[in-house]
Amino acid sequence: MLSELAAGISCLDRRGPAEAEIAGLAYDSRAVGPGFLFFALPGLHSDGQSFIGAAVQTGAAAVVHRDELPSYAPGVAYLRVADPRFAMSPIAAEFYGRPSRSLGVIGVTGTEGKSTTVYLIYQLLNLAGRKAGFFSTVMSDTGSGERPNPEHQTTPEATAVQRMLAAMRDSGCEFAVVESSSHGLSPRTNRLGDVAFDAGVFMNVTSEHLEFHGSWERYRDDKANLFRALDKASHAKTIGGLSRELPAFGVACLDDDSAPYFAAATSKPTFFFSSKGRTPPSGPPGFLATGIRSDERGATFSIESGGERAEARIELPGAFNVDNALAALAAASGITGVPWKDFLPLLPKLKPVRGRMTRIDRGQSFELLVDYAHTPSSFLTVFPPLRERVTGKMICVFGSGGERDTEKRPRQGRIAADWFDVVILADEDPRGEDPAELLEQIAAGCPELPRGERLFIIPDRPSAIRKAFSLAGKGDLVALLGKGHENSIIYKDGPIPYDEIGEAEKALAELGYR
Numbered sequence: 001m002l003s004e005l006a007a008g009i010s011c012l013d014r015r016g017p018a019e020a021e022i023a024g025l026a027y028d029s030r031a032v033g034p035g036f037l038f039f040a041l042p043g044l045h046s047d048g049q050s051f052i053g054a055a056v057q058t059g060a061a062a063v064v065h066r067d068e069l070p071s072y073a074p075g076v077a078y079l080r081v082a083d084p085r086f087a088m089s090p091i092a093a094e095f096y097g098r099p100s101r102s103l104g105v106i107g108v109t110g111t112e113g114k115s116t117t118v119y120l121i122y123q124l125l126n127l128a129g130r131k132a133g134f135f136s137t138v139m140s141d142t143g144s145g146e147r148p149n150p151e152h153q154t155t156p157e158a159t160a161v162q163r164m165l166a167a168m169r170d171s172g173c174e175f176a177v178v179e180s181s182s183h184g185l186s187p188r189t190n191r192l193g194d195v196a197f198d199a200g201v202f203m204n205v206t207s208e209h210l211e212f213h214g215s216w217e218r219y220r221d222d223k224a225n226l227f228r229a230l231d232k233a234s235h236a237k238t239i240g241g242l243s244r245e246l247p248a249f250g251v252a253c254l255d256d257d258s259a260p261y262f263a264a265a266t267s268k269p270t271f272f273f274s275s276k277g278r279t280p281p282s283g284p285p286g287f288l289a290t291g292i293r294s295d296e297r298g299a300t301f302s303i304e305s306g307g308e309r310a311e312a313r314i315e316l317p318g319a320f321n322v323d324n325a326l327a328a329l330a331a332a333s334g335i336t337g338v339p340w341k342d343f344l345p346l347l348p349k350l351k352p353v354r355g356r357m358t359r360i361d362r363g364q365s366f367e368l369l370v371d372y373a374h375t376p377s378s379f380l381t382v383f384p385p386l387r388e389r390v391t392g393k394m395i396c397v398f399g400s401g402g403e404r405d406t407e408k409r410p411r412q413g414r415i416a417a418d419w420f421d422v423v424i425l426a427d428e429d430p431r432g433e434d435p436a437e438l439l440e441q442i443a444a445g446c447p448e449l450p451r452g453e454r455l456f457i458i459p460d461r462p463s464a465i466r467k468a469f470s471l472a473g474k475g476d477l478v479a480l481l482g483k484g485h486e487n488s489i490i491y492k493d494g495p496i497p498y499d500e501i502g503e504a505e506k507a508l509a510e511l512g513y514r
Contacts, residue, residue, distance in 0.1 A: 002062055005037070005441065007091040008299055013068075015078040020061040025095055025159045027088065034059030037091070037161075039084045040436060042066060048084070052089050064091070075189035086150035086190040089158035099165035100196040102238050103173060104246050104335050107180040107192070107226045110203025110253075112378045116316075117203060118179045119353050125175050127346040132175035133168035138353050138485040140164060143171025148487065150451070155184025158191045165195070174239055175335060185225040192226075196233035198228040199335050201250040201327050202262040206377035222256060227265035245417075247337065251330045253323055254278040271334060273326040275301075275319075287326045287340070294319045294385060296359075301328070303344075310341055313348045317369075318357045320381045325350070347400035356482030357382075360504055362513035366392070370500050372484030374428065375412040378479070382479075383419035392475030393421040395468050397461070398482045399428030400442055402435075409438070413445025420479075422471055423449060424456045426464035428482045429490040435459040461489065466507050480504060 002020040007033035023035030029051035038055035040048035040063060052063055062077040064084045072078055081087045093100075108118045115136040122141065125132035133141050135156070139148045142164045161178075165321050168176050180200075184191040192383040205220050227250050235246045250270035252259040255278055264272035272280035273287035280286025285306030292301040298315040299322055314325050325347060333340040352358065367390070373382045378411065386394065396416055400409050416423045423446065425439040439457050449455035458464040461483075468478045480500055508514075 004161065005091045005094045006079055008094065009081060009087045011079050011081055013059055013080040015072050017075065017077050020077050022061060022095065025092055027157060027159065029055040032058045032060050035061045035064040036065065039088050040065040041085050080328065089190040089193040092159045092162040096162040096166035099162060099169040102169045103165060104175040104237065105195060105197050106175065106177045106199040106201065106331050106335060107197045108201040109180045109223045109226045111206045111331045111375065112381065113203040114179045116353050116356050117201060117324045117327045120350050121331045122177045123350050124332040124346055126327050127349055128338065128343065130175060131173050132177060133173040134177040136166050136179040140353065142167035143173050155179060155181040155191050161191055172240065180226050182219055182222045186222040196228065197229045198235050198246045198248050199331055200230055200250045201331050202259065203327060204253055204256040205258045206375065220261065224262050224265040225264050230266045230268045247334060249334050251327055253327065254280060271330045273330055275322045275326065287330050289322050289326055292319060294320055305340060308341065310344055312344050314350060315348050316350060316352050317359065318382065319385045329449065350388045355500065358501060359435055360501065362508045364508055364513045366473040366476040366478055368478050368504060370480045370484060370504060374482040376408055376415055379412065379415045383415065386477060387419050390477045392473065392477065394419065394477045395422040395471055396420045396479045396481055397424045397426050397464050397468050399426050399439060401429045402431035402433035402438055406441065409441040410445030413442040417446030417449055422454050423462045424458060424468050426461040427489055431490050432492045462503050465504055469507055469511065
């Protein structure tokens with residue numbers, strides 16, 4: 001079995017048995033069991049090669065590593081490769097039987113909107129009677145129901161990607177919807193390198209994760225690998241034992257100036273959509289939303305496509321969800337071949353993602369929203385519509401991720417000060433950075449706000465939430481931003497359990513609201 005798994009990779013050296021039965025895959029030595037193949041991955045804080053001995057002691061039958069080793073255990077197969085992390089993708093795909101060849105796979109990429117759009121496509125397909133699975137930053141369903149994602153990782157490592165796709169295939173799913181991050185699409189991680197995508201959805205691209213990609217141009221280019229993958233994959237799939245030739249296509253938001261760049265990355269047709277009046281170029285019919293009327297609960301609008309026009313309604317708060325719904329509609333219609341108008345009765349049934357513009361109402365006098373917005377661009381998407389309709393004070397609580405892009409921090413502070421009356425800065429995931437210093441970098445973007453009046457720095461997030469509530473009155477809005485669905489806050493010594501929605505509900509209960 002080992003020779004079959006390694007057939008698709010280039011080995012610099014091989015030691016030990018030429019063949020071995022492989023019972024499982026692991027890149028964490030603590031997860032290794034008897035007969036496992038262990039990937040010794042280079043890391044930022046530790047080198048996987050330091051744990052090869054521990055992996056062998058717990059039963060590893062084979063090891064994939066990068067550098068020469070001082071010794072080799074008898075009876076263990078060693079495969080030395082240039083990049084163990086890159087090799088992990090083809091090996092994992094082969095181990096799980098190339099599951100994406102038995103699923104219609106839709107990838108969704110973008111700086112913002114990925115998780116929501118993935119969830120909406122997944123819901124539309126299932127509401128239409130077409131069994132689909134998905135995985136995203138927030139949660140997943142591999143065929144046995146929705147489960148929260150315990151990790152702060154949008155696209156998991158290749159072993160998990162292939163395992164989840166295999167679970168979808170084995171549970172009878174017809175489609176898989178995959179949140180495709182720039183990290184996951186980068187050849188440096190190759191997490192999605194062996195997924196046979198049939199459709200790629202592009203939402204937007206702004207400045208983010210530059211600590212990993214190095215430049216905005218590289219960040220955008222890595223995201224565009226999703227569209228390039230459409231030309232590399234075979235779209236002749238075997239789904240449920242039946243051979244099918246699936247359509248291959250892109251979906252791109254024309255309101256983002258990079259949409260033509262993504263469309264040019266593939267030879268497959270691209271369906272454009274817009275909620276801001278941009279007219280799709282000639283080619284496949286686009287999707288245009290007009291006459292958008294937003295309210296606290298959702299939005300009503302018209303959709304024009306291919307010379308047809310129809311009214312639509314979504315029960316998803318936030319005008320930006322119109323774009324997410326258009327993308328989901330185009331993807332679901334394109335992959336199934338079902339006319340887009342047939343999906344319109346299903347749109348009002350779509351549920352929001354937990355922690356994305358989630359309203360909490362316990363009878364308090366002020367409006368309370370929890371959202372995952374944590375970038376300057378997402379702030380500029382979310383804040384203006386709120387300001388338009390809120391007549392009272394607007395109070396926000398947010399922070400910024402440690403050991404991540406530092407350039408965005410003062411911009412976050414500047415944008416928050418432009419739209420909110422009170423800004424409270426609190427821990428998000430400081431990781432190894434000093435929490436107070438990190439928050440001061442955000443505060444540097446709004447030096448004119450008087451401390452103790454309009455600007456507060458309260459690292460302890462539960463305390464910051466309670467301060468926000470103490471300042472809120474009738475008609476005011478409190479927005480808790482940046483944590484959303486996440487279930488921990490990561491500090492230097494590791495994560496501590498944390499639930500933003502649960503903490504907000506607890507604070508309201510302390511005020512007598514239940």
